[in-house]
Amino acid sequence: MNLVHKIEHWGDDYHSKATDVIRICLGLLILIKGITVIMSRDAVYSLLVDNDNGRFGFSGVVLAGIVHYIVFAHIVGGIFLIVGLVTRFAAVIQIPILLGAIFFVNIAKGFTIFNSELWLSIIVLLLLVMFWIIGAGPYSMDYTMRRRNNIQSE
Template identity: 50%
Template sequence: MNVIRKIEHWGDVHHAKWLDFLRIILGLIIFAKGISFISDTSVLQNLITQNNVFGFSSVMITVGIHLVAFAHLVGGLLIVLGLVTRFAVVIQIPILLFAVFFINLTPGFSLPNSELWLSVLVLFLLILFWVIGSGPLSVDEGLKNKSGKRYD
């Protein structure tokens, strides 16, 4: 546990303001992906059933899609605001790992497979913000300055 605290402290000390704008863009991308999942669940459901991921039934896939969409909507907003950022990022990481290794990797590493590259980039940014935290332009920082405590 001491190592995690040291990493969090290092991330809090070494955080440039331009990274906050990157965090906001990341949150908007995740939020937009959640909206796209909700607006057309049949495309994602067909993609999962075509890849035969773990042999789940269509009901389980539909429930999973809605849970992922909800996690993306809420997590994206939390990341944009910089509110409990590390928690929101940790919730997103398993979803992106699943997307990279089980959904987007099957078409291959071709250049037209933009979903794979977007998923890899978002996964990398999520890990980055898990380490460095929310930054100076965030609700977490405002709460910290107001009460002297850290909430991420």
């Protein structure tokens, strides 16, 4: 058994029910952030429009693809985190987004105590890494499916 399997096994065995409440709240937060990106079309459009002549340039096309990935990953990943379905995968697909939010978006506003978006991004990133390690708990679809497979195999 390699180190990754040992960590996953430890996370499956020593998972408290309170962390499931944190996972559900984290999933709701990420889902709301995804919906917020959809709702703020003007801000996204101003981000995508190139500075010269108001047309989409190559960077606008790349940014449009990134925005679509962010929206899809936040909505689907948030729902998966809420119900506890493929929790580790749902957490992993969120990590690059949060790293980008920390280093490219929020750090530009300054690393101060008053930059609440930066602190929220850091806390969400740490929680995502935690759920990547420990996985879903007893109040999840992962746990229900694993238990059902164990009962059927016996």
